[in-house]
Amino acid sequence: MERPWLNYYDPGVPHTIHYPQVALPWFLSQAAQQFPSRACTIYRDRTLSYAQVDALSTHLSRWLCALGLRKGDRVGVVLPNSPQFVITFYAVLRAGGIVVALNPAYRERELAYPITDAGVRMVVGLRQLAGVFTALADYTPLECWILTDDEDLDLLERWAQPLKSNQAAIEGQRELHLSELLGVHPSNEVPLPLLNPEDAAVFQYSGGTTGIPKAAIGLHRNLVANTLQFRHWLVGLREGEEVVLAAIPLFHVYGMVIAMSVGIALSASLVLVPDARDTETVIYNIQKYRATLFPGVPSLYQAINRHPQVLAGKVNLTSVKACISGSAPLLRETKLEFERLTGGRVMEGYGLSEAPTATHCNPMQGENRIGSIGLPLPDVDCRIVNVEDGITPCPVGEPGELIIRGPQVMAGYHQRPEETALTLREGWLYTGDIAYMDTEGYFYLVDRKKDLIKVGGFQVWPREIEEVLSTHPGVKEVAVAGVPHPQKGEMVKAWVVLNPGISLKAEDLKRWCSGHLVRYKVPEEIEFVDILPRTAVGKVLRRELVRIEVEKRQKNSEAG
Numbered sequence: 008m009e010r011p012w013l014n015y016y017d018p019g020v021p022h023t024i025h026y027p028q029v030a031l032p033w034f035l036s037q038a039a040q041q042f043p044s045r046a047c048t049i050y051r052d053r054t055l056s057y058a059q060v061d062a063l064s065t066h067l068s069r070w071l072c073a074l075g076l077r078k079g080d081r082v083g084v085v086l087p088n089s090p091q092f093v094i095t096f097y098a099v100l101r102a103g104g105i106v107v108a109l110n111p112a113y114r115e116r117e118l119a120y121p122i123t124d125a126g127v128r129m130v131v132g133l134r135q136l137a138g139v140f141t142a143l144a145d146y147t148p149l150e151c152w153i154l155t156d157d158e159d160l161d162l163l164e165r166w167a168q169p170l171k172s173n174q175a176a177i178e179g180q181r182e183l184h185l186s187e188l189l190g191v192h193p194s195n196e197v198p199l200p201l202l203n204p205e206d207a208a209v210f211q212y213s214g215g216t217t218g219i220p221k222a223a224i225g226l227h228r229n230l231v232a233n234t235l236q237f238r239h240w241l242v243g244l245r246e247g248e249e250v251v252l253a254a255i256p257l258f259h260v261y262g263m264v265i266a267m268s269v270g271i272a273l274s275a276s277l278v279l280v281p282d283a284r285d286t287e288t289v290i291y292n293i294q295k296y297r298a299t300l301f302p303g304v305p306s307l308y309q310a311i312n313r314h315p316q317v318l319a320g321k322v323n324l325t326s327v328k329a330c331i332s333g334s335a336p337l338l339r340e341t342k343l344e345f346e347r348l349t350g351g352r353v354m355e356g357y358g359l360s361e362a363p364t365a366t367h368c369n370p371m372q373g374e375n376r377i378g379s380i381g382l383p384l385p386d387v388d389c390r391i392v393n394v395e396d397g398i399t400p401c402p403v404g405e406p407g408e409l410i411i412r413g414p415q416v417m418a419g420y421h422q423r424p425e426e427t428a429l430t431l432r433e434g435w436l437y438t439g440d441i442a443y444m445d446t447e448g449y450f451y452l453v454d455r456k457k458d459l460i461k462v463g464g465f466q467v468w469p470r471e472i473e474e475v476l477s478t479h480p481g482v483k484e485v486a487v488a489g490v491p492h493p494q495k496g497e498m499v500k501a502w503v504v505l506n507p508g509i510s511l512k513a514e515d516l517k518r519w520c521s522g523h524l525v526r527y528k529v530p531e532e533i534e535f536v537d538i539l540p541r542t543a544v545g546k547v548l549r550r551e552l553v554r555i556e557v558e559k560r561q562k563n564s565e566a567g
Contacts, residue, residue, distance in 0.1 A: 012448025030202035067098035073193035078103030085132035204228035213360035232414035304545035460489030
């Protein structure tokens with residue numbers, strides 16, 4: 008098949024890569040051997056070296072095995088960005104387990120579904136969630152949980168190899184503490200299993216391409232491949248010299264791979280920020296530790312652009328060499344301003360949990376095309392196919408469904424054979440995203456297939472309308488979706504967040520749209536809101552807006 012994108016790779020980026028037959032922890036082992044004293048994690052100004060993280064991870068992996076973890080068991084990791092997340096992630100993998108990383112801000116009900124669906128028997132989580140885990144143990148497979156928080160940082164920093172212990176004092180307890188496990192060796196050390204590249208490494212919960220929450224199974228070889236693809240893509244970054252600002256959540260596969268795994272493959276120092284919305288802390292860490300690689304989302308870069316200290320010229324961000332932007336469209340103004348502030352490159356990319364994590368990115372040195380998700384990574388093949396039949400190739404420039412084939416594509420969905428068969432067909436991952444390719448092989452997202460709005464037989468893509476509304480000087484953020492309409496089937500509705508101090512009416516924005524869009528694409532309703540619901544990595548939840556709207560209309564109908 009033709010691959011025009013290969014002609015636009017940066018010099019030094021290979022068209023194909025040799026992937027070693029290793030499991031994901033190999034990168035941590037290599038970094039610990041080559042750079043043992045280099046800072047691996049930096050968190051709240053506390054540092055752990057690569058040798059420390061490697062040893063702590065190995066120690067915890069032995070305890071997990073001693074506590075009954077067997078190869079293929081799923082382990083919940085319910086932690087924010089912290090040294091404990093990194094240590095636990097690699098400990099679970101070394102013990103042969105499968106990481107089920109979950110948002111520590113989740114409530115009991117939100118944790119219950121993935122714990123039950125994945126069959127999670129063991130969790131490592133925040134100490135403040137002890138009561139939640141106790142309650143979950145009554146009606147989910149959860150049997151024991153290991154607790155930790157920032158109080159353990161002192162112990163982690165001064166940790167030394169502990170002595171053998173009486174394991175019986177710990178065995179059988181449902182609630183354990185990381186601090187007590189780090190203080191002693193298990194008395195009956197179970198040998199760590201041999202890991203195979205074909206073993207499952209992560210279950211990443213996602214709405215997927217069909218909208219039902221399910222676990223995408225990422226194999227060790229999938230994550231190794233994507234780590235190396237980006238390691239080669241980021242030309243100019245040097246092993247043992249870089250600093251990664253890890254503010255995007257590590258419990259999301261984007262942060263897990265691009266910030267943590269790629270960072271460790273670079274033997275970089277990971278500066279861990281537990282809350283990316285804390286712009287003050289993000290800026291502090293960039294400046295103090297001279298961050299060079301900063302994966303993020305557009306709202307994060309924009310928040311920095313607009314921070315009062317940045318606007319006053321009191322912040323130095325010039326250490327940043329490269330930013331990978333994903334999860335939401337990157338506006339031209341956001342990209343150009345952040346590049347002006349840093350002198351680095353902001354490269355829009357694309358990925359999904361089903362190909363953990365990325366498949367496309369704009370070049371580090373070559374042309375970055377505004378609005379494009381960039382070029383397919385090495386060893387990634389792409390096609391744009393007809394939305395209706397899923398087979399017929401679309402001409403260059405014509406939108407269709409983006410399908411992908413590559414070494415990072417998942418094995419399937421856990422216990423979802425029908426959804427797996429719909430999504431994986433003859434080696435191709437059907438993404439559910441509508442995109443097109445230009446003549447040089449740059450790809451552009453149009454919208455999600457499932458977000459398509461049909462107005463009186465016409466197809467309307469929400470993203471097109473969002474882009475028009477976002478160019479209005481009074482609009483800060485916008486989301487567009489289709490809501491039920493008794494005559495038309497669906498109508499276009501927009502939810503708009505205005506810039507501070509701006510006053511607008513719905514009719515003002517409708518007139519704005521009329522100057523850029525055909526009549527049936529102009530929103531029939533525009534609602535002004537204070538905030539848009541988002542995922543942990545900043546993606547607007549259109550479906551949540553629609554759900555709230557439908558419930559509101561039902562109540563009004565019943566009241567009427």
